[in-house]
Each structure stands twice: as structure tokens, then as C-alpha cells.
Amino acid sequence: MSEQRDNSPTRLRIWQQNLNTSLIAQHSLLNSPIARNWDIVALQEPYINSMKNTISSPYFHAVYPTTRFSSPELTSRVVTLISKSFNTNSWQQLAFPSPDVVVIQLCGPFGRCTIFNIYND
Numbered sequence: 001m002s003e004q005r006d007n008s009p010t011r012l013r014i015w016q017q018n019l020n021t022s023l024i025a026q027h028s029l030l031n032s033p034i035a036r037n038w039d040i041v042a043l044q045e046p047y048i049n050s051m052k053n054t055i056s057s058p059y060f061h062a063v064y065p066t067t068r069f070s071s072p073e074l075t076s077r078v079v080t081l082i083s084k085s086f087n088t089n090s091w092q093q094l095a096f097p098s099p100d101v102v103v104i105q106l107c108g109p110f111g112r113c114t115i116f117n118i119y120n121d
Contacts (some may be wrong), residue, residue, distance in 0.1 A: 012106070012113070013037065018044040023055075029103045030057045040104070041081040042117040054079050061088075065102050074099040077119040 001028035015038040019025045026047045029035060036059055045055045052072065056062040068076060080102040082091060094103040100119040105112055 012039055014040045014042060014115070016042040016044075016117075019046050021045050023047040023049055026055055030055065036057065039083045039086065040115065042102075042115075043079045043081065044117070044119045045077055046079045048075055052076070056081055059084055063093055063102055063104065065099045066093065067097060067099045071099065074102075078102050078117045080104055080115075080117045 043047055063080040065076050074088055077100045090108055091106045096103045102117040104115045
């Protein structure tokens, strides 16, 4: 029988920032040592290119609003980056009908923790 190591953090570190759609600000954040010190990076107004994608780093999974493919004419104004050090079985994205909201639910020995990344204009 094999044992799976529980990579659930004992504390959760979240960084939130509005990037005002600036490619330079997003590169600066992602390439700084700050990015590696956080478990979740909640971005509002990230840089979105003409293909409707943002930039990330190899340390994170980029999570877009669930409307990204069902309503491609809408531009996402939030993106949540989740550290790849998290076991992908310990979190899931929950559907939300807005291009301005990403909902993530974490599960672990602490129970469930739901995180909302919301752009509110």
C-alpha cells in the first residue's frame, strides 16, 4: 500500500492585486520573489492578450472564470493563480456565471475553504 503525502498548507497565503491591465506590472509581479511566497494570487484586471489569455509563471495554475468558453465575447477581468505545490486533488473551481468572478474551494484536514476573487467596478 502506498502513502500519499498531504501537501495541504497549515496556513494559507493570499496576495491580491489590481494590475490595471498592465503587462509590465504583471511581469514585474510574477518575476519577483514575492510571487513564490504566496499560495494563491488573486488578480483583478490582469493583462489579457488578443487570444484572451493572460501570462503566468511555471509555479502556478491559472484559473479563469468559468464563463471563459461559454461566453467568449466577454473579457475576463479576474484570474486566480494557484501554486503548483498544492495537490490538484485538494482544490476545485466552482462554477459562477460571471466573467468577473473566480471561485475556488480548497479541501483538507481543516475542512472546506471557499475563496472568491471578484472584480467590482
